[in-house]
Amino acid sequence: MAEILIEHLNKTFQTKEGTVDALKDVNLSVEKGDIYGIIGMSGAGKSTLVRCINFLEKPTSGNVIINGKNLAKLKKKELQKQRESIAMIFQHFNLLMQKNVLENVCFPLYIQKKSKKDARKRAKELLEIVGLADKIKAYPSQLSGGQKQRVAIARALASEPDILLCDEATSALDPQTTTSILELLKDINKKFGITIVIITHQMSVVREICSHVAIMKSGSIVETGNVDEVFAHPKSSVAKELLKKDTLSDSDNKIIQEVGNIKHGEKIRIIFSENSAFEPVIANLILKYKEPVNILRASTKNVGGIAKGEMILEFKKDSTQVDAMKEYIQRSGVEIGEVISDVDA
Template identity: 45%
Template sequence: MRDANPPCAFVSFTVEGHFFIIPDHNEGGTTVIILQNLRKDYIVDKKSITALKKIDLTIERGEIFGIIGHSGAGKSTLIRCINLLEKPTSGSVIVNGQDLTQLTSSELQTARREIGMIFQHFNLLSSATIYENIAFPLRLTKRSKSDVDKKVRELLDLVGLTDHAKKYPAQLSGGQKQRVGIARALANDPKVLLCDEATSALDPMTTQSILKLLGDINKKLHLTIVLITHEMHVIREICDRVGVIDDGEIVELGPVADVFLNPKQRITEEFVEQVSDFDFPLELLEQYRVMPESERNRHQVVQVSFLGDTTFQPVMFQVLQSLPVQFNILHGTINRIKDTPFGRLVLEITGEPADARDAVQQLRARGLQVEVLL
């Protein structure tokens, strides 16, 4: 007979120099969140306003999934539907194998212990110390005083606030307050962590440190993180996949690298432009357009995009060896999307038109994306 309460597996890890042993959430199936035909309507001045329309979405165990959209697009409503802080008008919300919309109030309260949440404005108890803020959700589960103390001190270590346990929220910086929020959200060892604009109230340097902390926790705990933001640099820095939400609908969805390098929707292009460090001056193309046609035919201008391992491979050198053409780099950059390197170059290919076309085909055959600009 199968044990009704099988022993829990544990994983040990180090975050920011501290050693921890915690329950391993990387067991079971791979899909942890399923949203099916999700819809949310509000009644405002006796009129029905639709905030979410037919959302179908799956989020895999251990991934960091980002939802990006402008204010009013529905992203906050969507993330709050995942733990039923907002009850959907229709559709299913399946988290950790349970349809939360079908649970009783007491069952939902229990299920929410496996779903941590951090907020834009921290939502800390102002009259409680940092220690008490983190201890609060633990005490709701009636754990012993020694268990609470042990867990709180582990979490203080985890988020780098050991020396601030007796302080009050008003005595902390914004970044420190958010670290308290993260520690509190992790108190009951959740399998899912929801982040509601968790960095938008922070300065860039503090944002970077919070994103690094979330990334480290994700890697070590295999914790599924869902975050919403209106800042594309957050998506590029930490997320594995992204959904772009507009007017209550997911209009684009995919791995961050694919969406970033090949946006299909205009709204996605706008978000990508927020963080694009590739600003090719199109006026440089004018010098080719004014050339005599006989000379212009020997010059082709292309934009080449590299992703992953090809970023550092001598692809262009290999093409140059096989064809009688010359490459002139007009513009270029190399950067990263999370852990994946990528690069973009604008090249002038000089040679006979047929050889230039062959060069483009060879670059594409080697896994590069090539767009002919002229």
């Protein structure tokens, strides 16, 4: 049986401008131990959907069944008890700003009436798992975004949940931190068998860790399936659109990564300004020094109406002429920059 079963879910909001259908006949089932992605553009209703899974938003109609329990049929106290097994992390972390890291992680344990001693012991273990054992006395304002999300994850794990809901949990983080947080979520999924539901607008997040995906558009789910399948044969226009965005940003990343991975000769970044772009600098360089250089990447950018070029060159391994060649390039009026070293991080 599915761990999370959503049947014919509707949610209508009353606003001053009239009614808004945030969710329209949504059906979804998530198996135990799955990492399920729900993706869509902003305003597609995915945040509302995820809040219906723990009833932070009460659906207008339809059923949410968690491990066989219909949430709509639960009394207030029972629902609060049920929420202890459905943890949630957020885009803006939502930590208690006036409490230190340790107390933040203890908070859900206090709700479950654990003693201070037990809660602290457990919180310390959890902070160890997320790699923040040395920050227990710090306050959230002293942490980076990634560290804050780690605290939030530790806090979410405190109540030993069956399900972890992630509402745009990586959207406020930079790409590297996103990767490390996703790794952590993957670990948690494996280690504790927690079912994870991820709400995101980034296809890359889905690609990196999800096994199943649902694609939402204006309150409805337009496509569901295996991540591999959907990526290989997207059916809906939204899926195609999202994939196109993803591959665009992705090809860029991949090239940079490949550049970083080549462990041969010395690499430099050269930058053409407006007047040098017309001279055959590279060709002349090769003719003069009778030595090949490898062009790893080349692009032109329109900077303020002026075409600016950029190339990443790799010299031959063990070349003795590198310094001379660099000097030649500079003499030809081309700038030399560093190859950004974080590319293979």
